Amino acid sequence: MDRTIHPSSALKGEITVPGDKSISHRSVMFGAIADGTTEITGFLAAADPLSTLSCFNAMGITHRFEGDKLYINGKGLHGLQKPSAQLDAGNSGTTIRLICGILAGQHFPVSISGDQYLVKRPMKRIIDPLRRMGADITATEAMTAPLSIRPAGTLTAIDYELPVASAQVKSAVLLAGLYANGTTRVIESEQSRDHTERMLGLPVERSNGRTIVSVKGGQGVSAGHYAVPGDPSSAAFFVVAGLIVPGSEILIRNVGMNPSRIGFLSVLKRMGGSIEYLNERTVGGEPLADLLVRSSQLSGDIILEGEIIPNIIDEIPVLSVAAAFSAGSFHVKGAQDLRNKETDRIEAVCANLRTTGLTVESFKDGFAFVSKNSLFHGSFDSFDDHRIAMAFGVASLALNGPSTIRHAECVSISYPAFWETMQSLQR
Numbered sequence: 001m002d003r004t005i006h007p008s009s010a011l012k013g014e015i016t017v018p019g020d021k022s023i024s025h026r027s028v029m030f031g032a033i034a035d036g037t038t039e040i041t042g043f044l045a046a047a048d049p050l051s052t053l054s055c056f057n058a059m060g061i062t063h064r065f066e067g068d069k070l071y072i073n074g075k076g077l078h079g080l081q082k083p084s085a086q087l088d089a090g091n092s093g094t095t096i097r098l099i100c101g102i103l104a105g106q107h108f109p110v111s112i113s114g115d116q117y118l119v120k121r122p123m124k125r126i127i128d129p130l131r132r133m134g135a136d137i138t139a140t141e142a143m144t145a146p147l148s149i150r151p152a153g154t155l156t157a158i159d160y161e162l163p164v165a166s167a168q169v170k171s172a173v174l175l176a177g178l179y180a181n182g183t184t185r186v187i188e189s190e191q192s193r194d195h196t197e198r199m200l201g202l203p204v205e206r207s208n209g210r211t212i213v214s215v216k217g218g219q220g221v222s223a224g225h226y227a228v229p230g231d232p233s234s235a236a237f238f239v240v241a242g243l244i245v246p247g248s249e250i251l252i253r254n255v256g257m258n259p260s261r262i263g264f265l266s267v268l269k270r271m272g273g274s275i276e277y278l279n280e281r282t283v284g285g286e287p288l289a290d291l292l293v294r295s296s297q298l299s300g301d302i303i304l305e306g307e308i309i310p311n312i313i314d315e316i317p318v319l320s321v322a323a324a325f326s327a328g329s330f331h332v333k334g335a336q337d338l339r340n341k342e343t344d345r346i347e348a349v350c351a352n353l354r355t356t357g358l359t360v361e362s363f364k365d366g367f368a369f370v371s372k373n374s375l376f377h378g379s380f381d382s383f384d385d386h387r388i389a390m391a392f393g394v395a396s397l398a399l400n401g402p403s404t405i406r407h408a409e410c411v412s413i414s415y416p417a418f419w420e421t422m423q424s425l426q427r
């Protein structure tokens with residue numbers, strides 16, 4: 001489905017963004033391997049977390065939705081059952097990478113794959129450490145899915161220094177660590193999102209700029225309650241929309257403010273964005289706030305590189321849209337992993353920015369604006385990537401004529417009601 005978006009008058013109103021995708025995936029996975037029933041409020045019932053849920057259903061885990069609550073009937077570390085068919089992770093990198101940490105410790109063989117995009121994404125990053133732990137895991141020659149995992153007995157604990165800053169890799173190793181002899185330690189020099197360690201209550205040390213997370217083999221996972229905050233990565237689209245559409249004022253309620261996720265807010269503030277944090281609080285171990293966004297004249301030369309990159313990795317597409325409407329320059333470096341997301345996000349962002357008339361140069365590890373004239377409306381490709389669709393949907397609100405987003409329905413991966421929420425702010 002293509003979607004036409006017209007230039008918008010001021011966006012006004014209050015919205016609540018859907019639940020955090022990263023935390024929703026984890027709440028199902030950790031609930032499944034806990035002893036007893038876990039109650040989840042605010043679960044994101046979008047395609048990606050539902051892929052995680054269906055993988056665990058296929059391994060004998062039952063669940064029920066009751067109002068806004070999801071209950072997962074956990075069966076403990078060793079209670080999963082052999083699925084009758086290959087597991088399907090759909091489009092979800094988080095599903096396939098994290099679940100492999102759990103599958104590596106099971107007593108049954110299993111294989112897992114996903115859609116045409118997921119099977120192109122690199123899996124060597126999880127296969128290498130899991131094999132070091134003794135896991136029996138095989139992939140295609142290109143080290144991509146489908147992946148086959150056979151029982152390997154008890155795994156061996158390792159110390160693993162992450163070669164790529166990735167919460168997915170960190171989490172896969174920590175989950176395998178639950179099935180290992182001894183204490184597994186994951187060391188990262190650039191901090192990635194810390195939901196796994198927070199939710200499992202794992203010890204975290206910081207020394208010499210490095211973060212070390214440990215997990216003891218055999219330590220049980222407690223069943224209980226997870227309160228999923230609103231996804232800051234989803235809020236980011238409406239924060240940018242509010243900043244770039246003149247006269248706007250939007251209140252975004254219940255946004256997760258985990259410091260490992262909100263680097264985009266500091267970038268937008270550096271560009272002169274008016275974003276107020278209201279009603280700051282902590283719920284279920286995660287900080288939350290309501291965000292009041294007012295349209296702003298953006299400016300300032302922005303270079304994004306180094307340790308902020310893992311923090312803003314999912315927000316770079318929409319930050320590039322904010323920058324397109326700013327008077328300043330924009331340069332992203334050291335973000336080569338953007339090429340390994342749902343699509344190659346460096347090329348996708350550059351192609352769509354070029355459609356607006358911007359001159360952009362792409363590099364192996366990022367991109368930069370070369371020159372800027374007036375921006376034009378046009379036809380944008382989503383590349384079937386939810387975040388590209390939403391980022392250029394937002395851009396379209398502030399362009400000089402109607403734009404189209406190709407395959408706009410892909411927002412269902414993380415934000416099924418995105419287009420309706422956008423319309424609700426235009427009334």
Ligand code: S3P
Nearest residue numbers: 022094165166167168169313314
């Ligand atoms: C995620 C980690 C990030 C992010 C993805 C979700 C997670 O991926 O891009 O959307 O939930 O752990 P990487 O760990 O590959 O950077």
